[in-house]
Amino acid sequence: MDLGINGKVFMVAGASSGLGYAIARKLAEEGGKVSIASRSQENIATAAATISEETTAEIRGYVFDARDANSINRWVEDTQNDFGQIDGLVINAGGPSPGFFEEFDDQAWQSAFELTLLSAVRLIRGALPALKVNGGSILTLTSSAVKEPIDILVMSNVMRSGVNSLVKSLSDDLAGDNVRINNLIPGLINTDRIDALNLFLAKRADSSPEKVRQSAEAGIPMGRYGEPGEFANAAAFLLSDQASYITGTTMVVDGGKMKSV
Incomplete structure (x- = not known):
């Protein structure tokens, strides 16, 4: 299947390893141009070099901190300046610390809010003007916690549910601008x-x-x-023109583990 993403520009956050890296690599394999970012200059440079060598795609690595508004805005601006456009955005960040409710103070909750929920708000807000130019797609990587709360991940349960609600709210507003937005839930992935x-x-x-x-x-x-590549296949589809009539939805990639309807 031709996903129709050849030559399009995608921003992928948290892409030096794990699910973000797998998605960036898949987009590059399909002919996309990819802007990847993470906190580590060394790690993101290595990731960009590896993907470029393996796929011959145009890919650049940038340093950004998901908790910092200026850092996010700088990455968006640099991507526009270097690539000339933005057609897709993948929102991804390391999850909040595991633990139970009574173990976390205000600082821990504030940090989780900035990392998981506020970063999504800022990334969408920053990239939206560019996405509206030709239409585009936004994909947030969330967690099964948004459907079935996980005991040891109370902060993730709360913050990722907020991201899920944000996506549903925005899908209505953005449809008129031909911008789609969806959630993708990973189950237990390696x-x-x-x-x-x-x-x-x-x-x-x-x-x-x-x-x-x-x-x-x-x-x-x-x-x-599951394997990261299996998850990345679903992500690439939702970001592509082949998913042109899908917005405001939540797709699950979990091998059937989730019991909720």
Whole structure:
């Protein structure tokens, strides 16, 4: 299937590794031009060089902090200056710290708000004028917590639900400008984030990450964790012209684990 993204420009946040990297690579494979960003100059430069070498796509790496408005605006401006346009935006950031409600103070909640919810607001606000020029697509990477709250991820439950509501609210407003916006939920995918959560759970239960993973996989109908590339395939589709009549929706990539309707 030709996704119709050849030559289009996509911004992908948090793309030095994990799901963001996988999406950036998939877009590059399909002929997209990709602007990627993360907090580490070294890591994002390595990611850009690797994807460029493997796909021959035009890709550039930028340093940005999802918690900082000036940093976000600078990345948007640099992308417009370097590529000339913006056709798609992927909102992605490392999740808030795991833990239970009574373990977090105001500072922790404020940090989670800025990282997860306010960063989405700022990125959309910054890129929207460019996206409206020719029409485009916005994709937020959220969490299964927006449908089934996770006990140890109380801050993620709250903040990512806010992002989910933001997307639904904006889908109506932006449709007239031919800008689509959707959520994409990863289940248990082989990433460093999931490895870190497994380690956290193992320590709490005096167990091992391997046992935590085995238990989790037993609850997935497909019997395994997903791969970043499988998730990236769904992301590329939602960002592409092939999804031209899809907006305001939430797609789940989880091997059938979620029980909610």
